[in-house]
Amino acid sequence: MSTDTAAEPDTSFSQRLWREGEPTYRQILTHPFLLGLADGTLPREAFRYFVVQDSHYLRAYSRCLALVAGRSPVEDAVRTFALHAANAVDVERELHASLLGELGITEADVEDAGVAPTTLAYTSYLTSVCATGSWAEGVAAVLPCYWVYREVGRTLVERSSPDPLYARWIATYGSPEFDAVVDQVLTVTDALDVSATEQARCREHFAVTTRYEWMFWDAAWRQYAWPV
Numbered sequence: 001m002s003t004d005t006a007a008e009p010d011t012s013f014s015q016r017l018w019r020e021g022e023p024t025y026r027q028i029l030t031h032p033f034l035l036g037l038a039d040g041t042l043p044r045e046a047f048r049y050f051v052v053q054d055s056h057y058l059r060a061y062s063r064c065l066a067l068v069a070g071r072s073p074v075e076d077a078v079r080t081f082a083l084h085a086a087n088a089v090d091v092e093r094e095l096h097a098s099l100l101g102e103l104g105i106t107e108a109d110v111e112d113a114g115v116a117p118t119t120l121a122y123t124s125y126l127t128s129v130c131a132t133g134s135w136a137e138g139v140a141a142v143l144p145c146y147w148v149y150r151e152v153g154r155t156l157v158e159r160s161s162p163d164p165l166y167a168r169w170i171a172t173y174g175s176p177e178f179d180a181v182v183d184q185v186l187t188v189t190d191a192l193d194v195s196a197t198e199q200a201r202c203r204e205h206f207a208v209t210t211r212y213e214w215m216f217w218d219a220a221w222r223q224y225a226w227p228v
């Protein structure tokens with residue numbers, strides 16, 4: 001195990017990663033996009049932007065999961081990430097297909113909208129870490145995408161939203177099925193055998209991709225487009 005686990009024997013690796021993202025996570029919970037989603041006041045245009053960009057994001061994300069699966073030295077983890085690359089993203093794709101349909105957005109509209117700056121920055125970062133970092137770095141980089149959404153889902157699901165579309169989005173991430181998917185990845189994370197140097201890099205990736213999660217909602221809220 002890592003050289004610095006002895007310093008914190010009762011703290012799991014995933015909990016140490018979470019600490020790096022926690023200040024950002026607290027700001028995520030009070031972001032106007034999520035407050036609006038929960039109370040039903042989120043403008044449709046912001047939600048449309050989000051769903052379209054998330055379609056682009058998930059295409060890149062499933063490739064990142066396939067990269068993480070292929071680079072795993074642990075067979076169980078190969079299976080977990082390969083299944084997630086196919087199935088877990090499928091579940092979200094189904095959600096998107098139904099949301100896109102109800103919002104009147106076609107596949108052609110998604111293509112025409114193109115990849116917005118924040119989506120490109122986030123997916124480029126993920127792809128580069130998953131392709132060129134160590135296996136553990138890849139796991140740490142993809143983890144906030146699972147974990148932040150689960151925590152947001154858990155927080156919002158009790159009160160849900162008066163808007164049925166927003167309620168459906170909340171229900172997906174607050175569901176026991178999504179919970180189980182995230183638990184699988186946390187199990188892999190806590191079994192990682194990482195040196196102190198690698199742990200530091202993992203913590204940095206976790207902090208960065210948690211910030212990108214905030215930025216992704218913020219870009220939708222502002223409908224941030226290429227300035228030139």
Ligand SMILES: Cc1ncc(CN)c(N)n1
Binds near residue numbers: 092149
């Ligand atoms: C940007 C983003 N981050 C996370 C998730 C949840 N897998 C998502 N669908 N999109």
